[in-house]
Amino acid sequence: MGLQLLLEHINKPEIETIDGYIKHGGYRTLDKVLGKMSPDEVTEEVKTAGLRGRGGAGFPTGLKWTFLDKSTDKPRYLLCNADESEPGTFKDRLIMQKIPHLLIEGMILSSYALGCRTSYIYIRGEYMFILRILEKAIKEAYAKGFLGENIKGSGYSLDLYVHPGAGAYICGEETALIESLEGKRGNPRIKPPFPAVSGLWGCPTIVNNVESICTVVPIVNMSGAEYAKIGIGRSTGTKLISASGNINKPGVYEIELGLPVEEFIYSDEYCGGIKGGLELKACVPGGSSVPILPKHLLLKESNGNPRLMTYESLSEGGFETGSMLGSGGFIVYDEKQCIVKNTWTFARFYHHESCGQCSPCREGTIWLDKVLYNIEHGLGKESDIDLLWDIQHGIEGNTICPLGDAAAWPVAAAIRHFRHEFEYHVRYPHRVKDEDHVYQPEMNYRTA
Amino acid sequence: MDVHFSQEALKEINRIIAQYPKERKNSALLPVLHVVQKETEGWLSPETMDKVASILEIKPIEVYEVVTFYTMYFTKPVGKYVIEVCQTGPCMICGSDHIIKYLEDKLGIKVGETTPDNIFTLRAVECLGACGYAPMLQIGEQYYEHLTEEKLDQIIHELGSKHSDKY
Numbered sequence: 001m002g003l004q005l006l007l008e009h010i011n012k013p014e015i016e017t018i019d020g021y022i023k024h025g026g027y028r029t030l031d032k033v034l035g036k037m038s039p040d041e042v043t044e045e046v047k048t049a050g051l052r053g054r055g056g057a058g059f060p061t062g063l064k065w066t067f068l069d070k071s072t073d074k075p076r077y078l079l080c081n082a083d084e085s086e087p088g089t090f091k092d093r094l095i096m097q098k099i100p101h102l103l104i105e106g107m108i109l110s111s112y113a114l115g116c117r118t119s120y121i122y123i124r125g126e127y128m129f130i131l132r133i134l135e136k137a138i139k140e141a142y143a144k145g146f147l148g149e150n151i152k153g154s155g156y157s158l159d160l161y162v163h164p165g166a167g168a169y170i171c172g173e174e175t176a177l178i179e180s181l182e183g184k185r186g187n188p189r190i191k192p193p194f195p196a197v198s199g200l201w202g203c204p205t206i207v208n209n210v211e212s213i214c215t216v217v218p219i220v221n222m223s224g225a226e227y228a229k230i231g232i233g234r235s236t237g238t239k240l241i242s243a244s245g246n247i248n249k250p251g252v253y254e255i256e257l258g259l260p261v262e263e264f265i266y267s268d269e270y271c272g273g274i275k276g277g278l279e280l281k282a283c284v285p286g287g288s289s290v291p292i293l294p295k296h297l298l299l300k301e302s303n304g305n306p307r308l309m310t311y312e313s314l315s316e317g318g319f320e321t322g323s324m325l326g327s328g329g330f331i332v333y334d335e336k337q338c339i340v341k342n343t344w345t346f347a348r349f350y351h352h353e354s355c356g357q358c359s360p361c362r363e364g365t366i367w368l369d370k371v372l373y374n375i376e377h378g379l380g381k382e383s384d385i386d387l388l389w390d391i392q393h394g395i396e397g398n399t400i401c402p403l404g405d406a407a408a409w410p411v412a413a414a415i416r417h418f419r420h421e422f423e424y425h426v427r428y429p430h431r432v433k434d435e436d437h438v439y440q441p442e443m444n445y446r447t448a
Numbered sequence: 449m450d451v452h453f454s455q456e457a458l459k460e461i462n463r464i465i466a467q468y469p470k471e472r473k474n475s476a477l478l479p480v481l482h483v484v485q486k487e488t489e490g491w492l493s494p495e496t497m498d499k500v501a502s503i504l505e506i507k508p509i510e511v512y513e514v515v516t517f518y519t520m521y522f523t524k525p526v527g528k529y530v531i532e533v534c535q536t537g538p539c540m541i542c543g544s545d546h547i548i549k550y551l552e553d554k555l556g557i558k559v560g561e562t563t564p565d566n567i568f569t570l571r572a573v574e575c576l577g578a579c580g581y582a583p584m585l586q587i588g589e590q591y592y593e594h595l596t597e598e599k600l601d602q603i604i605h606e607l608g609s610k611h612s613d614k615y
Binding site for chain 1: 467469472474475476477478479481482504506510513514517518519520521535536537538540541542573574575576577578579580581582586589590591
């Protein structure tokens with residue numbers, strides 16, 4: 001196992017309790033920071049560390065913090081995005097479930113850096129059982145004086161609450177999350193103004209992913225400069241990867257950014273290879289929104305170098321031959337899986353989750369779902385493949401939030417790299433019409 | 449029809465409301481609806497929603513529009529246990545189709561339906577964030593992961609036999 005900054009103590013007994021957490025070095029950053037470092041110094045450490053948003057977009061966290069409007073008297077808010085809904089992603093859940101105090105410690109440090117008096121953790125409604133764990137941990141932190149008035153005599157005060165959503169993927173988009181926290185439908189807002197200027201209740205607001213906030217703890221512990229030495233280039237530090245699909249060892253792994261993709265899939269330390277001795281066919285490396293890659297493009301960059309688990313390497317070649325690190329939702333497909341069917345389930349997902357504000361997304365996601373359903377169920381026409389391409393092209397870039405792009409990219413990539421499977425479906429409909437729509441391995445091969 | 453909530457629920461609602469600034473009481477809507485739905489047999493009638501509106505001092509329409517946006521609120525009666533099977537990509541490639549079919553056959557209902565004895569409702573839902581432990585389903589606040597036919601039999605028996613010999 002490589003360097004573990006977040007998950008080092010995850011399996012220690014009673015790590016979910018505050019005493020267990022403190023025993024393993026938890027909350028020691030409070031003494032280092034509160035009253036000793038200025039909020040700007042903390043922000044500077046995060047900037048120096050080169051931490052990039054772990055929710056999917058990869059935007060530098062420290063830089064985002066500097067956008068917070070400090071010119072007004074209005075309260076400022078830090079919102080932790082624990083909406084984790086991107087298919088293939090289940091890493092934040094592990095932290096919150098097993099080591100909730102790491103998130104609370106990160107929230108205290110980050111809220112201090114941003115000058116927030118009140119902060120919220122917005123958690124997806126389906127994770128209600130984790131909300132209970134977090135609320136219990138927050139209660140413990142209040143009892144120890146780590147939350148509330150005048151934390152550890154530093155003069156800094158913070159209240160922390162957990163707010164549940166109710167089953168809407170779109171609430172992971174930061175302005176939709178704010179709307180939802182305000183008790184409304186999760187309709188994303190038009191930007192600008194950005195939340196850093198006008199967010200929750202019109203006040204300056206920063207929204208950060210669970211993992212990003214947790215990572216502030218090791219950054220403060222080891223210093224931003226030391227953290228920046230881990231990883232490669234602009235991909236610094238460690239990243240949690242949620243590995244799922246047809247692999248021997250699905251689960252959450254903390255990797256040092258820069259690990260070769262091939263090693264991640266085949267090493268026994270990580271995914272442990274493809275289940276049942278089958279061949280690797282394809283992979284969605286960063287959550288359902290990012291382009292799917294066939295094996296040969298997944299393992300090697302276009303210049304022949306091994307592809308690495310970094311923001312840069314995974315996106316090398318653009319969408320023609322590359323993909324994205326995204327949220328780290330790493331979904332692996334074996335040779336027996338049907339790309340058409342998988343693409344249809346993703347399209348159905350985005351259709352279900354579109355908020356309905358922008359016509360290209362509202363109408364386009366329904367259309368993608370219907371056409372892909374037809375192709376998958378042996379009802380498609382040859383011209384449907386080009387139609388799909390046109391629809392996704394009409395959605396991409398034409399909506400106020402990235403859900404439209406997220407719905408378009410998986411369809412585009414599937415057609416780009418696996419067009420032959422779509423052609424097979426429309427040319428041999430009787431073969432895909434069998435009772436359970438079970439995928440036949442022969443569909444893997446180009447068929448005239 | 450008058451709607452009444454238990455003392456316990458009212459206490460919980462007040463605790464939730466206190467988490468937001470006084471003038472932002474309406475922000476408590478989502479968590480309050482979760483509490484209320486549990487009180488009212490798992491679904492929200494127009495009367496219940498009106499009551500929530502009066503507690504939070506907002507217009508009833510503001511509650512209706514939220515309830516109809518989010519998938520976890522039900523506006524029609526549901527069974528005692530709502531079985532929600534994840535069917536998105538990562539679960540699909542690990543066999544969620546079979547899980548759904550098995551439950552349909554076992555319960556004698558289709559996805560979206562409730563058993564005649566009102567004990568189970570079967571739903572197929574989108575990603576629940578358990579992709580590494582697929583296939584999976586959720587009932588209430590409980591996740592059931594690494595599902596097999598045996599496990600499904602066990603879950604249905606465990607919950608159903610409390611209410612009917614049929615299971």
